[in-house]
Amino acid sequence: MKKKYPFLEGAIPIEFISEIIQSHTHDNNIGGHSIFLGQVRADIIEEKEVEGIEFTSYQEMAIEKLIQIRKEIFTKYDLLCMHVHHSLGLVKKGGVCLFVFTSSKHRKPAILACDELVERIKKELPIWGKEIFSDSSYQWKENKQ
Amino acid sequence: MKKKYPFLEGAIPIEFISEIIQSHTHDNNIGGHSIFLGQVRADIIEEKEVEGIEFTSYQEMAIEKLIQIRKEIFTKYDLLCMHVHHSLGLVKKGGVCLFVFTSSKHRKPAILACDELVERIKKELPIWGKEIFSDSSYQWKENKQ
Amino acid sequence: MNIKIFGKLTDIFLNEKYQLNKKVSTVLDLKETLENYFPDLKSLNYLIIINNQNAKESDPIPEEAEIALLPPYSGG
Amino acid sequence: MNIKIFGKLTDIFLNEKYQLNKKVSTVLDLKETLENYFPDLKSLNYLIIINNQNAKESDPIPEEAEIALLPPYSGG
Numbered sequence: 001m002k003k004k005y006p007f008l009e010g011a012i013p014i015e016f017i018s019e020i021i022q023s024h025t026h027d028n029n030i031g032g033h034s035i036f037l038g039q040v041r042a043d044i045i046e047e048k049e050v051e052g053i054e055f056t057s058y059q060e061m062a063i064e065k066l067i068q069i070r071k072e073i074f075t076k077y078d079l080l081c082m083h084v085h086h087s088l089g090l091v092k093k094g095g096v097c098l099f100v101f102t103s104s105k106h107r108k109p110a111i112l113a114c115d116e117l118v119e120r121i122k123k124e125l126p127i128w129g130k131e132i133f134s135d136s137s138y139q140w141k142e143n144k145q
Numbered sequence: 146m147k148k149k150y151p152f153l154e155g156a157i158p159i160e161f162i163s164e165i166i167q168s169h170t171h172d173n174n175i176g177g178h179s180i181f182l183g184q185v186r187a188d189i190i191e192e193k194e195v196e197g198i199e200f201t202s203y204q205e206m207a208i209e210k211l212i213q214i215r216k217e218i219f220t221k222y223d224l225l226c227m228h229v230h231h232s233l234g235l236v237k238k239g240g241v242c243l244f245v246f247t248s249s250k251h252r253k254p255a256i257l258a259c260d261e262l263v264e265r266i267k268k269e270l271p272i273w274g275k276e277i278f279s280d281s282s283y284q285w286k287e288n289k290q
Numbered sequence: 291m292n293i294k295i296f297g298k299l300t301d302i303f304l305n306e307k308y309q310l311n312k313k314v315s316t317v318l319d320l321k322e323t324l325e326n327y328f329p330d331l332k333s334l335n336y337l338i339i340i341n342n343q344n345a346k347e348s349d350p351i352p353e354e355a356e357i358a359l360l361p362p363y364s365g366g
Numbered sequence: 367m368n369i370k371i372f373g374k375l376t377d378i379f380l381n382e383k384y385q386l387n388k389k390v391s392t393v394l395d396l397k398e399t400l401e402n403y404f405p406d407l408k409s410l411n412y413l414i415i416i417n418n419q420n421a422k423e424s425d426p427i428p429e430e431a432e433i434a435l436l437p438p439y440s441g442g
Contacts, residue, residue: 200441201373203372205418206434210418231441231442243441266442267441268439269439270439271372271436272439273373273374273437273439273440274440285377285437285440286440287438287440288438288439288440288441
């Protein structure tokens with residue numbers, strides 16, 4: 001399936017993240033950026049190591065939901081910019097699978113909006129992770145509250 | 146004066162930030178990074194535009210204080226990594242002058258620690274900004290609470 | 291009626307979609323029918339989504355609705 | 367006695383250090399002496415730091431102490 005914003009195939013490259021940061025240094029009204037990166041852990045579960053997580057999503061619904069979240073966050077906080085990216089497909093251990101970026105004139109709106117976005121993305125976007133072990137067996141990821 | 150950690154001369158390069166991010170993708174225990182970037186705004190004050198901020202610090206005291214803050218943050222939160230960098234000298238508008246980076250197994254400690262660090266750095270580290278205008282006049286920066 | 295299946299529910303349906311050939315009028319009706327065919331569903335938490343919206347058991351199922359079964363989310 | 371001067375206080379002392387040639391025994395004594403020489407100081411908020419620690423007015427000033435005057439911080 002074709003991936004649309006906010007989805008990217010595989011791990012989110014660090015160069016992609018630094019390009020987004022770089023491109024916002026041209027906006028002279030911005031005083032602070034807050035960034036969250038979710039990274040795939042090599043958890044050991046019953047003596048087997050997680051090699052990577054394969055992400056799937058109900059994309060149409062996720063996109064619609066993210067548009068709504070975006071609107072609500074911009075209404076609630078005095079933000080200048082907001083970017084969200086999430087991986088689909090396989091992300092190997094150590095790879096970045098979630099990238100949230102907010103910018104504001106003073107620091108607090110960016111920080112509060114970023115924190116709230118991370119919680120809402122985990123809770124409200126229909127995305128699932130399948131933890132793949134080194135022996136090719138798997139288990140479905142469950143998020144902590 | 147020689148600059149020691151956490152101080153860097155001038156704006157913090159985006160490449161420096163992305164290298165720090167990149168180097169932490171090798172730690173397979175990390176599940177989340179939280180990052181804050183402070184950026185110099187081109188504020189207009191009485192019709193004059195801020196061209197840059199010149200930062201000075203009482204370095205010995207700032208370093209001692211940051212060591213204490215670091216210890217307290219590691220005691221309070223279940224963190225895996227913490228990095229703080231602050232500019233000294235002139236940072237032109239759009240330049241990054243503060244970089245805070247925290248990593249943890251699950252997202253919450255990294256997010257809470259980063260938020261608290263930004264507040265404590267602004268409040269407790271003896272650093273001063275001098276806002277330089279395009280006509281070379283200046284005013285001393287005052288932080289919002 | 292085509293139903294989209296996601297996450298760990300694909301282990302029960304052994305597919306990412308399921309074609310239901312019985313007519314059902316409400317969400318409760320759909321739920322009972324599916325749990326009758328796939329008893330393992332009963333022990334799982336899942337949402338029934340109609341046209342991108344979370345559906346209540348009493349909701350009717352419109353003609354040509356897009357239906358999906360979603361287990362708890364685990365993105366990020 | 368050498369005193370380090372920071373931030374906007376350098377606009378009053380016109381330097382980043384100040385050599386005080388009068389003997390002072392406590393922080394209060396130091397404060398009153400400086401505010402007598404530099405009356406503009408009275409209208410400003412500042413901390414007196416002795417050996418990297420915030421000092422109270424009643425604190426004595428040790429021999430060879432490192433003394434600094436700090437206006438409110440504005441880093442970040």
